[in-house]
Amino acid sequence: AQSVTQLDSQVPVFEEAPVELRCNYSSSVSVYLFWYVQYPNQGLQLLLKYLSGSTLVKGINGFEAEFNKSQTSFHLRKPSVHISDTAEYFCAVSGIQGAQKLVFGQGTRLTINP
Amino acid sequence: DTEVTQTPKHLVMGMTNKKSLKCEQHMGHRAMYWYKQKAKKPPELMFVYSYEKLSINESVPSRFSPECPNSSLLNLHLHALQPEDSALYLCASSPQGASATDTQYFGPGTRLTVL
Numbered sequence: 001a002q003s004v005t006q007l008d009s010q011v012p013v014f015e016e017a018p019v020e021l022r023c024n025y026s027s028s029v030s031v032y033l034f035w036y037v038q039y040p041n042q043g044l045q046l047l048l049k050y051l052s053g054s055t056l057v058k059g060i061n062g063f064e065a066e067f068n069k070s071q072t073s074f075h076l077r078k079p080s081v082h083i084s085d086t087a088e089y090f091c092a093v094s095g096i097q098g099a100q101k102l103v104f105g106q107g108t109r110l111t112i113n114p
Numbered sequence: 115d116t117e118v119t120q121t122p123k124h125l126v127m128g129m130t131n132k133k134s135l136k137c138e139q140h141m142g143h144r145a146m147y148w149y150k151q152k153a154k155k156p157p158e159l160m161f162v163y164s165y166e167k168l169s170i171n172e173s174v175p176s177r178f179s180p181e182c183p184n185s186s187l188l189n190l191h192l193h194a195l196q197p198e199d200s201a202l203y204l205c206a207s208s209p210q211g212a213s214a215t216d217t218q219y220f221g222p223g224t225r226l227t228v229l
Binding site: 036041042044046094095097098099104107 | 159204214
């Protein structure tokens with residue numbers, strides 16, 4: 001079984017400042033890792049995913065994440081945030097075998113202040 | 115067409131009612147999913163259909179009954195629900211039959227209130 005811990009439930013940041021949203025996972029098997037974003041009153045949208053290869057993954061809207069196997073982490077970063085980045089961010093894992101079963105973390109609410 | 119649509123947007127029902135949620139995609143995706151999301155919580159997987167066959171049921175109570183009439187359509191039939199079933203119900207689809215590497219595309223959800 002897999003589990004995901006998002007270490008911060010809320011992160012307030014000023015506009016144009018950098019941000020890091022932290023994610024740690026636990027699994028007895030190899031996993032794929034995902035970051036999804038949920039804007040208010042909307043469904044989820046994929047930001048990026050790590051499947052294999054380079055541990056630095058670039059996604060949409062200027063976000064990137066780094067997979068660290070030894071620390072079982074997959075932190076999300078953006079060098080300069082905008083008001084429009086205000087949303088709930090979910091880290092998720094799925095085992096690499098069988099059908100995809102996403103297990104989500106509890107989410108991090110990113111609030112951008114002007 | 116690059117979106118997943120869900121109807122209705124909002125639904126209020128009594129505990130003795132029977133209702134259905136509908137999800138549709140026209141992207142040619144071969145897997146479809148139902149999730150339940152309580153307020154300020156992450157989505158929880160309920161069901162997965164792959165190539166129109168039920169492949170995962172996460173021990174969901176029988177008062178929730180999924181149906182996949184064709185590859186573009188997914189229904190969730192509701193009967194004798196409890197107030198604690200009130201939540202946002204999200205539908206998603208993915209291209210490759212629930213492959214572990216797939217990206218899931220989510221609809222906006224149906225907000226269900228059970229009185």
